[in-house]
Amino acid sequence: MPTTAFDAIIIGSGQAGNPLATALAGAGRKVALIEENRLGGSCINYGCSPTKTLLATADRLHHMRTAAQVAAPETANAATLQVDLAAAVARKDRVVATMRDGVRANLTKKQPNITLFEGHAAFTGPHALHVALATGHTQDLTAPLIFINTGTRAAQPDVDGLVDVGYLTTTNLLDLKELPEHLLILGGGYIGLEFGQMFRRFGSRVTIVESGPQLLEREDDDVCRGLQEALGDEGVEFVMGARAHGVSRSPSGTITLSVTTSTGERRLRGSHLLVATGRRPNSDKLGLGFAGIKTDDKGYILVNNNLQTNVKGVYALGDIHPGPQFTHLAYDDYRVVRDALLHGHKRSARQRPLPYVVFTDPPMARIGLDEGQAQEQKIPYRVATMPVRTIGRAQHTSEARGFWKVLVGKDDRLLGATLLGPEAGEIMAVIEVTMAGRLKYQQLQDMIFAHPTWAEGLNNVFRDLKKGG
Numbered sequence: 001m002p003t004t005a006f007d008a009i010i011i012g013s014g015q016a017g018n019p020l021a022t023a024l025a026g027a028g029r030k031v032a033l034i035e036e037n038r039l040g041g042s043c044i045n046y047g048c049s050p051t052k053t054l055l056a057t058a059d060r061l062h063h064m065r066t067a068a069q070v071a072a073p074e075t076a077n078a079a080t081l082q083v084d085l086a087a088a089v090a091r092k093d094r095v096v097a098t099m100r101d102g103v104r105a106n107l108t109k110k111q112p113n114i115t116l117f118e119g120h121a122a123f124t125g126p127h128a129l130h131v132a133l134a135t136g137h138t139q140d141l142t143a144p145l146i147f148i149n150t151g152t153r154a155a156q157p158d159v160d161g162l163v164d165v166g167y168l169t170t171t172n173l174l175d176l177k178e179l180p181e182h183l184l185i186l187g188g189g190y191i192g193l194e195f196g197q198m199f200r201r202f203g204s205r206v207t208i209v210e211s212g213p214q215l216l217e218r219e220d221d222d223v224c225r226g227l228q229e230a231l232g233d234e235g236v237e238f239v240m241g242a243r244a245h246g247v248s249r250s251p252s253g254t255i256t257l258s259v260t261t262s263t264g265e266r267r268l269r270g271s272h273l274l275v276a277t278g279r280r281p282n283s284d285k286l287g288l289g290f291a292g293i294k295t296d297d298k299g300y301i302l303v304n305n306n307l308q309t310n311v312k313g314v315y316a317l318g319d320i321h322p323g324p325q326f327t328h329l330a331y332d333d334y335r336v337v338r339d340a341l342l343h344g345h346k347r348s349a350r351q352r353p354l355p356y357v358v359f360t361d362p363p364m365a366r367i368g369l370d371e372g373q374a375q376e377q378k379i380p381y382r383v384a385t386m387p388v389r390t391i392g393r394a395q396h397t398s399e400a401r402g403f404w405k406v407l408v409g410k411d412d413r414l415l416g417a418t419l420l421g422p423e424a425g426e427i428m429a430v431i432e433v434t435m436a437g438r439l440k441y442q443q444l445q446d447m448i449f450a451h452p453t454w455a456e457g458l459n460n461v462f463r464d465l466k467k468g469g
Contacts, residue, residue, distance in 0.1 A: 003140040006032040009129060011121045011286070012149030014041025015327050016317035016334040018103060020147060023338045025113035032141055033107060033114055034121045034131055040103045042151050042319070043327040044096060046171040051194065053095045054174065055359055057088040058201035062361070069398050083202040086177040117141075122287035126311050130287075147337070148301060148309075149317045150286065152279035152325065157186070160246040165255055167247070167273045170195065180204045180272040184257055186244055187276035188215040190358045193227060195274060197360050200236050207237040207268060209244060209259060216358075219418070220370050222405075226420050227360060230401055239268065247273065281320050296322060305348040306340060307333055326356055355432050357425035362388070362402040365424035367432045368416025369407055371468060381407045381415055381468040384441075384461050388421035391457040397422070404461050406431070407468065412440040423454045430455060 008024050010017045013035040021033045038045045064081055107114055119133035127146060131139045154169040156162065168176075170191055183199050185192045188210030200206045208215075208231075214224040215238075228238060242259035249255050257268045281299045288295060294302045294310045301309055301316035308315055315337060318330035332352060339345040358364040374381045384407075389400035402421030409415045417431045434444050445462045449455040 003128070003142055004032075006030050006115070006141060006143040008032070008145040008147065009034065009121075009141055009143040010147045010149060011129070012041065012151060012318075012320075013039045013103070013107075014149045014151055014318050015043050015330040016337075017041070017147065017149035018107065019331065020149075020317070020334045020337060021107065021114050022111055023334075023342060025111045027342050029113065031111075031114045032117060032143065034117045034119065034129070034141075036118075036120045036150075038100060039107070040100045041149070043330075044099045044103065046174060048327055049099055050092050050096050050174045051170075051198075052359060053092040054088060055194065055198050057083065057091070058198040059361060062201045083179065085179050085202060088202075089175060089177060092174065120285070122285065123291035123293070124287065126291045127313060144313050145315075145341075146313065147315045147317055148283075148286070148320055149330075150282040150320050152281050152319045154275065155278040155280040157244070157275065157277045159186075159244045161248050162275070165247050165249040165273065167275050170274070170276060173274055176272075180270075182207070182270035183272045183274060184209065184255065184268055184270035185274045185276055186257070187278070188212070188238070188240075189276060189278075190216065192274075192276040193231065193358060193360050195276065196236050197231050197234065200231070200234055205237075205270075206235070207239060207270065209239045209242050209257065209268065211241070211243045213241055215240075219364075219366070220372055220405075222403075223364060223370075223418055223420055226402060227358075227364060230362060231360065239266065242266065279319070279325060283320060303349075305350050306346060307337055307349050324354055324356070326354075328356075329354070353432060353435065355428055357428070362399070362421045363424045365419045365428035366417070367428050368414065368435060370416060370418050371405075371407065374407055374415060374468060379415065380410050382409075382465045383407055383468045384463075384465045386457065386461040386464075388457075390460065391454060392452045393454045393456070394422070396452060404457060406441070406461055408441050408462070408465060412442065413438055414441060414444075421454075427454055427458070430458065 007029040009032045010021050011034050021031050025031045061081055061083055108116055117131050119131045121129045121131045124130050127142055127144060129141045179202055182205040185196050185208045188208050192208055196206045196208050215228055216224050242261045244257055244259050246258040255270050255273050259266050283295060283299045283301055292311055296302060300322045301320050303309055303316050303321045317333040319325040336347050336349045353367060355367040385403055385405045388394050388402040394400040399422045404419045406417040407415040414435045419428055441462050444458055
């Protein structure tokens with residue numbers, strides 16, 4: 001079959017690949033977009049969209065069950081509400097399908113310069129690809145510009161017997177139609193906490209097993225304690241400092257997870273096991289060696305500040321390169337490349353803020369430095385901490401759990417913030433804009449915010465600035 005030449009080839013239909021294809025095609029470039037699985041990448045298919053749709057179901061159930069706290073006593077019978085998991089998953093599937101169909105329509109009906117190839121791509125040279133199409137046919141493609149946006153998949157830890165027990169990943173857990181009686185979760189990171197609280201609110205017994213001494217190893221101790229207490233109060237169980245070494249399933253279906261702790265061996269039994277111990281890059285079947293593209297020891301594709309690999313004209317975008325794995329960063333990867341190629345404006349992908357939210361209840365939001373990072377980098381700081389319960393809005397809504405913590409530098413400008421409490425992600429956006437504008441904390445403190453809102457807390461959080469560690 002003859003080789004087809006394009007101006008640009010994009011491997012992977014994720015949050016960087018899709019908008020880049022549209023932008024390049026809109027600029028008159030002839031673009032090939034290759035997708036092996038489902039259009040839309042991880043965010044639409046098994047990440048942000050499906051998980052947050054199911055989390056909304058869990059949150060709504062929780063609000064109904066706890067309505068007696070803010071309503072008439074007769075609402076107390078709402079505490080017995082049970083989830084219809086099959087219906088919740090069906091709603092999730094409809095949301096995801098609508099978004100995926102929108103992506104397909106945008107790529108295939110609105111962009112005549114984009115050719116979609118559904119199949120697996122592998123390099124045969126620095127700027128050449130062989131595509132094994134889903135139809136059974138093959139296609140060879142070349143382009144001076146190639147963008148790799150193939151993302152990651154769930155990592156499988158080295159635990160004896162794990163392959164044989166039929167464990168769950170964060171992908172197939174989203175499709176369960178029957179509620180687990182007892183869900184064991186291996187991994188106390190962001191994903192483990194979100195799923196743990198979700199299924200506890202659905203009605204499962206949940207045990208989170210974490211190998212480290214605290215949850216969320218990248219966060220300050222007080223934040224981790226606050227989240228663990230919040231989930232613990234809802235009945236989520238934690239086994240900390242527990243290293244899993246074996247797992248088995250009995251003839252009746254019970255899963256036994258064997259762990260080593262500081263106090264000895266423990267055997268944890270449950271009906272289902274979710275493995276949420278990290279991700280691995282989808283780079284191992286791309287034939288990178290034929291192109292001479294370098295990776296690190298974990299398989300992530302190495303890039304420079306402009307997201308270029310060591311091969312001229314080949315870029316890596318999104319989770320496939322080293323660094324934090326967030327949808328919004330992948331989308332900004334697209335903007336970095338778009339601006340450099342189409343607008344003549346180069347911006348480093350390493351010099352950008354990192355806002356993120358953990359969608360527990362209460363949610364945790366982060367931007368900039370936390371105390372641990374400031375101390376590690378020997379950056380002088382003052383810290384302002386305020387309990388959420390002191391905000392008027394918290395008293396109105398009976399959502400008083402959590403605290404806000406903001407770091408201020410010697411020049412009175414904000415270094416970062418960690419917010420644990422209602423609407424934390426939305427309040428964090430105000431802090432991010434303040435940091436981007438290099439405003440001093442006094443300017444934020446003196447702003448007029450509508451009353452009564454959560455944002456009003458920004459008037460008071462700085463009242464007790466203390467010198468940091």
